[in-house]
Amino acid sequence: AQKVTQAQTEISVVEKEDVTLDCVYETRDTTYYLFWYKQPPSGELVFLIRRNSFDEQNEISGRYSWNFQKSTSSFNFTITASQVVDSAVYFCALSEARNNAGNMLTFGGGTRLMVKP
Amino acid sequence: EPEVTQTPSHQVTQMGQEVILRCVPISNHLYFYWYRQILGQKVEFLVSFYNNEISEKSEIFDDQFSVERPDGSNFTLKIRSTKLEDSAMYFCASSWTDPPSNQPQHFGDGTRLSIL
Numbered sequence: 037a038q039k040v041t042q043a044q045t046e047i048s049v050v051e052k053e054d055v056t057l058d059c060v061y062e063t064r065d066t067t068y069y070l071f072w073y074k075q076p077p078s079g080e081l082v083f084l085i086r087r088n089s090f091d092e093q094n095e096i097s098g099r100y101s102w103n104f105q106k107s108t109s110s111f112n113f114t115i116t117a118s119q120v121v122d123s124a125v126y127f128c129a130l131s132e133a134r135n136n137a138g139n140m141l142t143f144g145g146g147t148r149l150m151v152k153p
Numbered sequence: 154e155p156e157v158t159q160t161p162s163h164q165v166t167q168m169g170q171e172v173i174l175r176c177v178p179i180s181n182h183l184y185f186y187w188y189r190q191i192l193g194q195k196v197e198f199l200v201s202f203y204n205n206e207i208s209e210k211s212e213i214f215d216d217q218f219s220v221e222r223p224d225g226s227n228f229t230l231k232i233r234s235t236k237l238e239d240s241a242m243y244f245c246a247s248s249w250t251d252p253p254s255n256q257p258q259h260f261g262d263g264t265r266l267s268i269l
Contacts, residue, residue: 071257081196081244081260127196140186140198140209141258 059128176245
């Protein structure tokens with residue numbers, strides 16, 4: 037069974053600080069996919085990034101960066117120079133690769149990030 | 154950019170009534186999903202749908218729930234005999250190509266269902 041744990045339920049930072057959101061996952065599959073989604077106060081879920089289990093390269097997109105470490109089953113997300121607009125709940129999610137159609141996402145509990153001016 | 158559209162944005166229903174939540178997935182997507190999020194909790198998978206049939210469902214998705222793709226564009230979630238604990242935000246999502254786990258699921262803005 038797959039499981040995603042986001043141990044930090046809430047983080048509060050001051051604008052311009054860097055912040056890292058932790059994500060630890062469990063799966064028995066050797067092929068799987070990891071995702072991060074952002075849920076702003078308006079409630080929608082916004083896709084941020086997808087990573088497959090064979091690609092451990094870190095990725096940077098503007099102020100966002102992701103650190104995937106298979107050895108520790110972690111897929112952490114760092115926001116550099118945080119801004120008030122980054123305030124949201126961030127979800128890490130896992131999907132196992134199977135032959136059947138429609139693979140479910142298993143979400144972590146989310147981390148609420150509050151960026152104060 | 155194409156997006157998943159859900160209607161209504163908020164639905165208020167009396168306990169015991171039936172409710173239908175509607176979704177229009179992204180037009181070239183082949184895989185459709187429903188998730189729910191009880192207030193303040195994690196997002197939970199309900200069901201996935203491909204080629205006009207359910208491909209996977211969770212324990213939550215019992216006989217009270219059903220899904221349908223009545224035409225080429227809509228994807229609906231029906232909840233029969235609603236209960237108070239069905240109050241939640243319901244998200245529709247879609248993705249394309251095979252294998253579906255390789256592609257991100259794009260979510261709609263959600264329907265907030267309130268059962269009174």
